[in-house]
Amino acid sequence: MSEKLKYGMVGGSLDAFIGEVHRKAAALDSKFSLVAGAFSSSPDKSKKTGEALGLDPSRVYGSFKEMVETESELPEDERIDVVSIVTPNHVHFEPAKLALEHGFHVIIDKPLAFNIQQAKDLKEIIDDTGLVLALTHTYTGYPMVKEAKHYVNEGKLGNLRQIYVEYPQGWLATPLEEEGDKQASWRTDPERSGAGGAIGDIGTHAANLAEYVTGLNITHICADINTKVPGRQLDDNASALLKFEDGATGVLMVSQIAAGEENDIKLRVYGENAGLEWKQSDQNTLLYKPLEGPHQMIRTGTGYVSEHTQKNTRTPAGHPEGYLEAFANIYVAFHEAVVDHQSGEYKSADDYDFPDVVDGIRGMAFVDTMIESSKSETKWTPIKL
Amino acid sequence: MSEKLKYGMVGGSLDAFIGEVHRKAAALDSKFSLVAGAFSSSPDKSKKTGEALGLDPSRVYGSFKEMVETESELPEDERIDVVSIVTPNHVHFEPAKLALEHGFHVIIDKPLAFNIQQAKDLKEIIDDTGLVLALTHTYTGYPMVKEAKHYVNEGKLGNLRQIYVEYPQGWLATPLEEEGDKQASWRTDPERSGAGGAIGDIGTHAANLAEYVTGLNITHICADINTKVPGRQLDDNASALLKFEDGATGVLMVSQIAAGEENDIKLRVYGENAGLEWKQSDQNTLLYKPLEGPHQMIRTGTGYVSEHTQKNTRTPAGHPEGYLEAFANIYVAFHEAVVDHQSGEYKSADDYDFPDVVDGIRGMAFVDTMIESSKSETKWTPIKL
Amino acid sequence: MSEKLKYGMVGGSLDAFIGEVHRKAAALDSKFSLVAGAFSSSPDKSKKTGEALGLDPSRVYGSFKEMVETESELPEDERIDVVSIVTPNHVHFEPAKLALEHGFHVIIDKPLAFNIQQAKDLKEIIDDTGLVLALTHTYTGYPMVKEAKHYVNEGKLGNLRQIYVEYPQGWLATPLEEEGDKQASWRTDPERSGAGGAIGDIGTHAANLAEYVTGLNITHICADINTKVPGRQLDDNASALLKFEDGATGVLMVSQIAAGEENDIKLRVYGENAGLEWKQSDQNTLLYKPLEGPHQMIRTGTGYVSEHTQKNTRTPAGHPEGYLEAFANIYVAFHEAVVDHQSGEYKSADDYDFPDVVDGIRGMAFVDTMIESSKSETKWTPIKL
């Protein structure tokens, strides 16, 4: 832990949501220090946020450009190692590109970019520079999600047959964006959110979770995308039939108008020999359902789970870990990669357990394909990367 | 209860499954007496079953034809009032038709018939004779399913937006039909089960449950039907996007290869103002999720549920009622209709709360449309009745 | 099933609760026919009940004395085999005694009698006559309770260490007895209920459940009994520390003023090697908690549970069985014993799985000891039989 990394944040002013989540996730394990920030496109707001966070005022910047450029000229042992990008989607690409071009590693909230071309451009820069980029698909940070992946990898399910993934929310059941809600406002605005509403905001999480655990890519989509709240500009409800590699089929359901639902992302995977079930509302339990014998409740913090899962756990079984700990697991894996990079040992993101630029491209392709499929009268639309 | 109805059973020999369920459901409330039976196409098997059930040997028949014809010539106060049909699907239509033509009311396991034409023919006979026919879509018999319908009817959800219905089972995850399992054998055999496998066996239950609670008919289907177990003759896994009347959309998921799953039928309905959730694995709880305020756990046996729901309940809250009680509720409603018929007060099945011949036709159309849609390259296939 | 037993009921008029439960439990498996009854101390009420139940008016009696005496003089193949007693506690002993003295087998709602002396007297008659007496401690009828007992018997837990049993109800949180509620009225009346309120009504169930599953008798009690609702004549809330045979310790908690609770009887047993948990609110699941490895969800209706448990099950896993099925399991076991008795094969109740007169005596001793202990300033009071 002598390798505490210094980071600067883009976005995340005091009234934002995900910025504070990133800060807490980064802080939890004392592996990162927030030392700089361009917290808002409003320099005044940025300044106030920096002050509230106890930052050196000289490192609170009025724009991400200023931050990246100024920091890159500081002495090596003083300047930031990492840029954390937590802005709305339309401000993902530019700061990420600039940061990478100035030699900073990047951790960025999902989706990776505003459109797939931007995502591909970022991959090119990563390929050229060899820098580290992590994408915070939070749910893959949960210990029991990692254990689910482990069960699949170990072959405990045999060939996979059917996959259900869902993410129902209810917070946009009313036209919140018309009532001045900041989160609702940008997330339903195509200028800031991109082509996808619910499909981008939570659909990409669901798709990523399914692909992460199963190790299978979605190949074809048959989608039905709706906007249920009159006047809303982007989709708020979407369902899709899925085809995965290796003959597996599936269903994806996401909604932001599922009245009363919180953030109930849930994955079920069925193979020849067993089923698995994980859901955020009981995040520390993985249900393992063998063909014969009783269901088993695999639990976070126990001694019988895999070593890798244990590594991603902080407390004994029964002392629940939650969303911030899952989020922090991504930061920890990213930290490991960056430290390895600094010591010359880093080869590629594949050696670490965090979502990366490839997941980011897949996410953008997922959004595009959902939209294309929904408009199409043909049943199946292939995912094109 | 002086109006205890006498019934004869078609099918349901000792080694069958659903016949015994019908007998227990009919017996529970002491409203029916089993007095006759043609329990098997094997007269010997029928005889042994009748003996085990304590029936008068003279009323244990070698065929349903014999039963219907013989019983119809007994004195009115002696002969059966009702025929209960619990055979595999390919032996639904003939005995139902014959029974109705001889003036007997009919209660019949789902699906109503082997194909939609048969179903329509039965409707014609019902329309002509004015007799009572009930179809045992069990799940609509649960008190909390009835309460869910009540909530929708009362407008507590506002206009409905999104509906998820699912019925995962795992019992056919292996080729059980090749191992001599009687249930698996006929249910995967197109000669006895009909055109649908999972979609007929449990898909019709799921579709019926969704339509019952929401009061909305499914109008269009976009289905993906698979046979996951090599060599199986019928589908064992199916998913579909749905369109309902009034702009509601939905998803239906059924599987018989969802390893480890039992009979986890579950319905979620979301409207403008609230969501509802019911599942058989927690059958006495209905989750009501208003937009504002905490979720509420509506419970069977409480004083605050609707009068009709209370009428369909036998024990105080916390003394769980289950599958047989739900089944019995259909028998009770059917009993009520038959008794009314006998006293000349019966008008139509619409005045009673049991699934009827119209549901039966819809079920057959559902199966046909699922198959047609799955074969089609076009996304949406309308349900044709 | 040719051995369908005829029974007469004492108590259970139309406005009673437990009588109808007994009737449904007896009817479910078509092993009993209700042919006679003395349903109320009011002959008129009895008559009306008999009529509603479709009984031959000549066998609806004005008193249990009349029923027992008249029936005993009917021809053997016509008269009742069994008397079912479902009256309030103060009318348990007399009809049971009379029925036994006239050669009828008896099934009786718990508690067995009004006081321990009566219970002992009944045992004496049983010992003398060799007749069958079953006591409906419902909860031991649940398949997963039987499976729990099986796990203990098989030694899967090793020596038992700690036992928690609880039965919280909330229905008497207000002075319902002052508002004319019939159930509340007699259950809180020492003249009709006996010395115990909650401890008799539900405490005996809890104690019986713990002893049934563990196979260990409670030997010492340290109780705190309260009456929380002002003006109530009997206890409505009680807790006790317990000592069992073989060094196991435990806690019993029962309440009828636990606002909002339904009938949440729950048992937890911990041994050297594993723990078990069962509760009525999830009645078809038995949690098995080994020292090492994940918890297992043992489920009713599966193929991996013991043969005896399977025998006490009617539907496949996932089609929930409930309270009435548990109740019916006691009737079925009683039926088996009576039929064996009739064929000369019956030896003693020990060979069957139903609560008997010894459980009844233990129940009465439990109530007496709870009261004695609660009044005592000494910590431990031994149970005296």
Add this chain to the structure above:
Amino acid sequence: MSEKLKYGMVGGSLDAFIGEVHRKAAALDSKFSLVAGAFSSSPDKSKKTGEALGLDPSRVYGSFKEMVETESELPEDERIDVVSIVTPNHVHFEPAKLALEHGFHVIIDKPLAFNIQQAKDLKEIIDDTGLVLALTHTYTGYPMVKEAKHYVNEGKLGNLRQIYVEYPQGWLATPLEEEGDKQASWRTDPERSGAGGAIGDIGTHAANLAEYVTGLNITHICADINTKVPGRQLDDNASALLKFEDGATGVLMVSQIAAGEENDIKLRVYGENAGLEWKQSDQNTLLYKPLEGPHQMIRTGTGYVSEHTQKNTRTPAGHPEGYLEAFANIYVAFHEAVVDHQSGEYKSADDYDFPDVVDGIRGMAFVDTMIESSKSETKWTPIKL
């Protein structure tokens, strides 16, 4: 947040458990910086821990005495503000006393001290110095525990009647202390743990939770304390009947030999008008059970909970918060008090929501009374402070 507090830690070397929990809880909200430590009584171990944590080696001390004395002589803006004590129980008092005497605020793991006299001595120092001392009774940090207290305070339950609190664990079901397990070793050693085993380790948590939510003190105890694992020196299983102020009664159950149990602390409170239930295994749900109407699931992160509860929440409903967040809530409240102290606004711990020295004394008295009661033949033993 400009008021980031500097703290030094006593105990918490790399192989300890609770030290790392404190560090993460302190780090989460970026309100504390770890700048000094005496992490072990072994100077070498302390040094290595400090190194791993990235501390300035000059502030890693070989003993708490050295730390407190050296730090107190540093310039005011450089030295620590706070001492965090995370040692085994026998090393609580001395460092706490020394720290307070040198003007440092103290946050300390429970139980407060090795015995009640030490606890009282600490209170005296607090009273004299006016410094801030917080005790980490973690469970009171959960948002839904705070909401439960709020419901009680608002009178939604009316007068309280019955309280059940339990904390079953299974990790000491085998003689782990004989196998070199560090945690088991000191927690079962009277020289290091104090007079209580399970009753000190988790019993104090349970008692504190009950008193915190109800606002009622336990006044009398009737306890049964056991040591179930042969050869163990301290109790590992304990149950008690309780009397609270104002006529409420209760039961406390704690066990460390409840095979298979994790950390399932649970509280149920019943009043005249409603019941409440909270448990760590579903930590973000508070069940509210009114006399009339359905149970309600009160949830962390919703808009309808009290302002104070919202203040103790970091993520929206459905993004689960867990143990570390609860722990951090105590650090945050302690931070608030210390900052107020520094600005002269602090009056007493009563104005803040963290467990303090009075809770600490009550905890020690609880342990003593449990032991005294368990040895006594008299039923009730009053708690003497």
